[in-house]
Amino acid sequence: MRLTAKGRYAVTAMLDLAVHQGEGPISLADISERQGISLSYLEQLFAKLRRNELVKSVRGPGGGYQLSREAGTIYVAEIVDSVDERVDATRCAGRANCHHGRECLTHELWTDLSEQIHQFLNNIDLASIIAKREARERADRQRLQQDDIIRLPAKEVEA
Amino acid sequence: MRLTAKGRYAVTAMLDLAVHQGEGPISLADISERQGISLSYLEQLFAKLRRNELVKSVRGPGGGYQLSREAGTIYVAEIVDSVDERVDATRCAGRANCHHGRECLTHELWTDLSEQIHQFLNNIDLASIIAKREARERADRQRLQQDDIIRLPAKEVEA
DNA sequence: TCAATGTCCTACTAAAAAGGTAGGTTATTA
DNA sequence: TAATAACCTACCTTTTTAGTAGGACATTGA
Numbered sequence: 001m002r003l004t005a006k007g008r009y010a011v012t013a014m015l016d017l018a019v020h021q022g023e024g025p026i027s028l029a030d031i032s033e034r035q036g037i038s039l040s041y042l043e044q045l046f047a048k049l050r051r052n053e054l055v056k057s058v059r060g061p062g063g064g065y066q067l068s069r070e071a072g073t074i075y076v077a078e079i080v081d082s083v084d085e086r087v088d089a090t091r092c093a094g095r096a097n098c099h100h101g102r103e104c105l106t107h108e109l110w111t112d113l114s115e116q117i118h119q120f121l122n123n124i125d126l127a128s129i130i131a132k133r134e135a136r137e138r139a140d141r142q143r144l145q146q147d148d149i150i151r152l153p154a155k156e157v158e159a
Numbered sequence: 160m161r162l163t164a165k166g167r168y169a170v171t172a173m174l175d176l177a178v179h180q181g182e183g184p185i186s187l188a189d190i191s192e193r194q195g196i197s198l199s200y201l202e203q204l205f206a207k208l209r210r211n212e213l214v215k216s217v218r219g220p221g222g223g224y225q226l227s228r229e230a231g232t233i234y235v236a237e238i239v240d241s242v243d244e245r246v247d248a249t250r251c252a253g254r255a256n257c258h259h260g261r262e263c264l265t266h267e268l269w270t271d272l273s274e275q276i277h278q279f280l281n282n283i284d285l286a287s288i289i290a291k292r293e294a295r296e297r298a299d300r301q302r303l304q305q306d307d308i309i310r311l312p313a314k315e316v317e318a
Numbered sequence: 319t320c321a322a323t324g325t326c327c328t329a330c331t332a333a334a335a336a337g338g339t340a341g342g343t344t345a346t347t348a
Numbered sequence: 349t350a351a352t353a354a355c356c357t358a359c360c361t362t363t364t365t366a367g368t369a370g371g372a373c374a375t376t377g378a
Contacts (some may be wrong), residue, residue: 003162008269015265027324035265038367060375061323076272106174106194109288110167113235120279129268165336186353197338219346220352
């Protein structure tokens, strides 16, 4: 599991699509402007996202991209994997200095951990990221209203 | 949160230390041989790990490195952060095209997610990675013994 | 029909990061 | 005092990142 700027761009762009879902196809030019990612770079990323069937495209004027599935069924791990194409492995399998069997121990520990991270990201879908944020904003607004009504000193509200 | 080979090397090396904890200082040469990471590269990584007080060193013959704390109190996120020194930000804060406020939405969604990942890795300590593996191995061994005794067909055991 | 708008595709490139070399100095031990 | 191993700095090669350039193809609407 790698997690670089490339993956971040892809997730950000997919979130952008999710947020504007239902407004018809979204052009990469729009995303480029909104998210500050170069158009050509987005094109390369979306070529991969399309090959992995995470988005579908509409060509021609008024065209653009849409999520190919519901935002609630697209998981972060899929997105990251699509654009990052794990060269990975790096296993000591073919290594000369890894002959005693027990030596591989921590290598395997790492792959175990890596698998945990992957599963974690495989449980976070686009819709829930958006929902989580909206819930937080609602809570923030409510807290502010309470402040207005009860006029608690700021310090107590913090806690 | 970045997650590259660099971070993997660091975590792997730290796991190696954790596994050999109690055997006195472990030299980087040992880790280099066991894990297949170049000595000089390890030196660079451990300079950072030491600055972040995750390991302590003993110089001279018989010297090496040891975890500065119990393996159960060292978390993966700390290790990754130590060596990866997030250039990060990449926030649109100073961006020209990010003026309408609402435009930043997905940027913020990403940082939210990033924070989630960070918290996840901040809850996994070295000892628990090792423990989890040992538990699994015990389970595997027991299953094998059961096979021996009951002689179930392999297919049923799988399920 | 044709110009505009978009995806789609390939090749190239500048800059940064990853990963590794080289060549030391310093502290410690036997 | 020789060997060991941390510690430090500068450099270098390769890979990856992020972006450019230039176009072909599909679709729309004027």
